[in-house]
Amino acid sequence: MPEAPILGSINMVADLSAASDFEKKHTPHIEVSSETGITLVSITVGWDVPHPNQPDHYITWIEIFAGEAPVARFELSPVVTAPTVSIVVDLDPGTVLRAVQHCNLHGLWAAEVTL
């Protein structure tokens, strides 16, 4: 991930249980499931509080990083796609997985999990 994002600073909520609805609707929710040697990572924006998905306010993209290394990037269109993406990864246990999303009105938001 670039150290100085072109689109501004990245918002990251430390305690989601104490977060506002505004923070909850923008913070990526990361789910990891491992079965039969396959690790499936799913990212949803608007897990607890749905984020708008209209032409004037929507999630434009979601990126996934393993540590500092880019893993995947998903470009989204408003209305016809939901801000949920999934991908199979092959990463070592202990790897920090980061999801970053961009809202066209409210900038960059991130969350992390350790595999």
Ligand SMILES: [Fe+2]
């Ligand atoms: Fe937004």
